[in-house]
Amino acid sequence: MNSQSSSKNVLIIKSSPALEASVSNEITDFLVEQLKGKNQSYQFTIRDLAKTPAPIYDNQIMQAFFSPQDQLTEQQIKVAAPSLEYIEELKAADIIVFASPMHNFGITTLLKSYIDQICRMGLTFQYTEDGPEGFIKDKKALIITSAGGDFQQASEKHKDFQTPYLKHVLNFIGIEDIEVVPVQGVGFGEEAAKQAKSKAKQDLTRMAEQVL
Ligand SMILES: Cc1cc2nc3c(=O)[nH]c(=O)nc-3n(C[C@H](O)[C@H](O)[C@H](O)COP(=O)(O)O)c2cc1C
Numbered sequence: 001m002n003s004q005s006s007s008k009n010v011l012i013i014k015s016s017p018a019l020e021a022s023v024s025n026e027i028t029d030f031l032v033e034q035l036k037g038k039n040q041s042y043q044f045t046i047r048d049l050a051k052t053p054a055p056i057y058d059n060q061i062m063q064a065f066f067s068p069q070d071q072l073t074e075q076q077i078k079v080a081a082p083s084l085e086y087i088e089e090l091k092a093a094d095i096i097v098f099a100s101p102m103h104n105f106g107i108t109t110l111l112k113s114y115i116d117q118i119c120r121m122g123l124t125f126q127y128t129e130d131g132p133e134g135f136i137k138d139k140k141a142l143i144i145t146s147a148g149g150d151f152q153q154a155s156e157k158h159k160d161f162q163t164p165y166l167k168h169v170l171n172f173i174g175i176e177d178i179e180v181v182p183v184q185g186v187g188f189g190e191e192a193a194k195q196a197k198s199k200a201k202q203d204l205t206r207m208a209e210q211v212l
Contacts (some may be wrong), residue, residue: 007041008212009094014048015111016101016146023186023193024099024146027200031097031142034208045089049110055082057116064209065120072137083117087124095140095212096175098166102147106161115169140212141170141178144200148187179207 012032016022025048035042055061064076065083072080088095099107107115116126125134143166151160167178183200186193 003011007043008094009043009045009092010035010097011089011098012044012046012099013111013114014046014050014099015051015108015114016099017110019048019050019109019159022099022101022146023131023183023197024144026084027144027146027181027183027197027204028097028099030201031144031204034205035212038208041113045093046084047089047114049108053110054086054113054117055079056113061117061174075082083120083124086118087120090104090118090124090136090139090173093139095142097189098141098143100143100145100162100166102145102149102160102162105159106165119169119173132172134172136174139175139177141175142207142212143170143178143180144183145180146183146186148185150185150188150196152182152184 010032012028014022014025014028018025032044058078060076061083064072064080067076098111100111102196103109106112121127124136125132127133143163145163145166147160147162149156149159151157151163163180163182167180170178181200181203183196185196
């Protein structure tokens with residue numbers, strides 16, 4: 001099993017259209033540097049969805065996903081290929097880091113398209129008599145959630161559809177060990193942004209030492 005080998009595979013999913021100006025990317029890159037500085041070996045796979053977006057779930061994709069897989073046309077094999085590649089990456093990972101900006105109270109379009117490609121009945125989950133069962137087991141996930149507002153107080157939490165959604169969908173495909181690192185309130189001015197980033201970096205430094 002991956003987690004028992006001496007090197008850990010870290011899959012990083014970036015999903016900000018802001019690229020180099022992105023807060024979630026900045027904090028994620030900080031984590032990568034922390035891990036690289038450790039006396040342990042990590043292999044990084046970085047999937048930046050802003051640079052190579054996942055395909056949009058359209059009719060072609062739907063046909064390819066739901067046709068008998070041994071009868072796909074060449075075109076359908078091509079259309080379904082990114083989904084299979086993403087799922088293989090997930091299976092090979094020990095740690096999965098989601099850099100997730102809040103857009104319109106949820107996740108970005110870029111991340112939603114990716115999620116639509118990895119939730120595949122028979123490949124990453126199935127329905128059983130006891131309910132859904134996820135196949136992406138024994139992983140640790142870290143969600144870095146950046147937002148202009150701050151949704152950490154009890155009175156604001158209900159407006160955050162990003163964090164509960166991501167936790168739920170990851171649980172659904174079998175990922176149960178999830179840590180969330182918020183970088184929130186970055187829209188409340190320079191000082192607030194600085195503080196939010198600094199707090200997230202502190203949390204990640206501790207996690208890199210203790211749990212990753
Ligand atoms: C299209 C768009 C929609 C946004 N929607 C929200 C929102 O609903 N709530 C919020 O608090 N911030 C919102 N923001 C602010 C972003 O969450 C904030 O800029 C954050 O830093 C984005 O992460 P990133 O820098 O990694 O892209 C939005 C930003 C954009 C560009």
